[in-house]
Amino acid sequence: MxxxxxxxxxxxxxxxxxxxxxxxxxxxxxxxxxxxxxxxxxxxxxxxxxxxxxxxxxxxxxxxxxxxxxRIGGMEITSEDEETVILRVGAGCVWDEVVAYAVSQGWYGIENLSAIPGEMGAAAVQNIGAYGVELKDVVESVEAYNQLTFEKQIYPAEACGYGYRESRFKNPHEDPHIITQVNLRLSKRPHFTLEYGQLRERVGEKPTLEGVREAVIAIRREKLPDPAVLGNAGSYFKNPVVGAEQFRRLQTQYPAMPSYPAEEGKVKIPAGWLIEQCGYKGKREGEVGVYEKQALVLVNYGGATGDEIALLAESIRTAVQERFGIELMPEVKYIV
Ligand SMILES: Cc1cc2nc3c(=O)[nH]c(=O)nc-3n(C[C@H](O)[C@H](O)[C@H](O)COP(=O)(O)OP(=O)(O)OC[C@H]3O[C@@H](n4cnc5c(N)ncnc54)[C@H](O)[C@@H]3O)c2cc1C
CATH class of the missing domain: 3.30.43.10 (Uridine Diphospho-n-acetylenolpyruvylglucosamine Reductase, domain 2)
Structure with a gap:
């Protein structure tokens, strides 16, 4: 209907x-x-x-x-063998319900992505990620309507242009698509990714799927504001990725700067750390502010406008640029 x-x-x-x-x-x-x-x-x-x-x-x-x-819902197995299952998920399904279902069935691969708000379609647009796992790691293919040809197409994962919070579906002006279903390849064989955050210490020596999901949910609750209570959109900026040479120079000047390896020998720097160093963590300006426990999250205390949030974001961008010479790019999409 x-x-x-x-x-x-x-x-x-x-x-x-x-x-x-x-x-x-x-x-x-x-x-x-x-x-x-x-x-x-x-x-x-x-x-x-x-x-x-x-x-x-x-x-x-x-x-x-x-x-x-x-509101296209539904989750169905379209193929399976001893090792894997292909789960076809409607774009309108709530993402965390997909994770909960996979965990309840004993299927591995998306438990680290527990409790990320949003729906299946957007998850495949954004290539959502957390705790060392990205959606692209389990995408078999994406089914989408091409808005220029009015044809439904199936894009195998390699054709989705996936990168860090990137995909071909993020450019609706050049390549407009509406995702209708996503096919996920989940594993029946136990395997875990526990090297990020405090996951390993939280789940202990004998991790289970349920245990990892619970640990992820608990860590997220401690770190991130609940949008139902305090308006926010999660990480406002992407973590910047810099070349190895630029990172060496930065590290000489700021030895405490945290980092993670990124693709092609590059280095990813936590944007939250950069913002905190510029003195913004917990800062409030009228109805907008930077969350006190995580500097990457901008919050609406109640009566903010989109312009006020964008203005605070701009002043953060300028401060980080001036101090570190690094350009922060919004992860949040601006709608005008
Ligand atoms: C508290 C909080 C924590 C978060 N934590 C994380 C995190 O850990 N990791 C992470 O990656 N993200 C995180 N996010 C960001 C957010 O949850 C994800 O980006 C999510 O995928 C957005 O889903 P949504 O359904 O709300 O999409 P929307 O915000 O409504 O849309 C996002 C984009 O997808 C497009 N889109 C939506 N549906 C379709 C469709 N069917 N076809 C084509 N395009 C479509 C939209 O046009 C838009 O460009 C967090 C957000 C919050 C509020």
């Missing part, structure tokens, strides 16, 4: 809880209805954006166009 609403508030559909409105809100439950919307002439003339749970978005104004949302 297709649900169409006009002039509705998006305050409960973005985790900053910005009280913006959209001119149109359209929610579809199946591919047939999505196809109808995409082919509609009025839709094609309008500004449009597809959202999930709005946990990675910053609305700067009311949205003078069409906000689309998927």
């Amino acid at each position: 297709l649900k169409i609403q006009q002039n509705i508030s998006l305050a409960q559909r973005n985790t900053f809880h910005l009280p913006v409105k959209t001119r149109w809100f359209m929610e579809y439950e199946n591919e047939e209805d999505l196809g109808k919307i995409l082919r509609d002439e009025y839709f094609q003339e309008c500004l449009s954006i597809h959202i999930g749970q709005g946990s990675n978005l910053l609305f700067l104004n009311d949205y003078n166009g069409i906000v689309l949302h998927s």
Whole structure:
């Protein structure tokens, strides 16, 4: 069924809880209805954006166009053998419910991604990641509607352009797609990734799937604000990746600078550390601020506007640039 609403508030559909409105809100439950919307002439003339749970978005104004949302649900096994299972998941499924289901079935691979807000479709757009695991590690293929050709296509993982919080689906202007299903390759064979955060010490010598999931949820609760209580969009900036030579120079000047190896011999620096060094951790300006336990998270104390949040982000970017010569890039997507 297709649900169409006009002039509705998006305050409960973005985790900053910005009280913006959209001119149109359209929610579809199946591919047939999505196809109808995409082919509609009025839709094609309008500004449009597809959202999930709005946990990675910053609305700067009311949205003078069409906000689309998927309610395509369902999880089904499409193939399996002794070692692996391919799980086909509807784009509208809540991501953490997918993780909970996989853990309950004894399937390995996504337990470290427990409790990340949002839906399956967006997870595949963002290549969500946490505790040393990224969604791309388990993506078999992504099913999506190409908005230029109106054709449904299946993209194997290699064709999805995955990188750190990157994918081909993040460029809707050049290559517009709407994801309808994601096929995940999960393992029946026990294996864990415990080298990040405090995971290993939390789960002990004999890790279990449930134990890892519980530990991840507990660590996240201690570190991150619950958007239902304090509006936020998780990490506001990406962790910057610099060349080995630039990192050597930075390390000489700042020996305490933490780092992780990144692709192609590069080095990833935690953006939260850079922001904290610039004195922003716990800083509040009116209704916006930087979370006291994690400097990478910007929060709305209640009455902030998108512009105020963007302004604080800009002053953080400038401070980090001036002090370290590093450009922070937002992970959050700005919607104008
Ligand atoms: C408290 C908190 C903690 C977080 N922790 C993490 C973390 O540990 N790791 C991490 O990676 N992220 C984290 N995030 C960010 C966020 O949860 C992810 O980016 C998530 O994938 C966003 O899902 P969403 O459904 O809310 O998508 P939205 O924010 O609504 O949209 C995100 C993007 O996906 C696009 N999109 C949505 N659905 C579709 C679709 N079906 N087809 C095509 N495009 C689509 C949107 O246009 C937009 O570009 C956190 C956020 C919060 C609030």
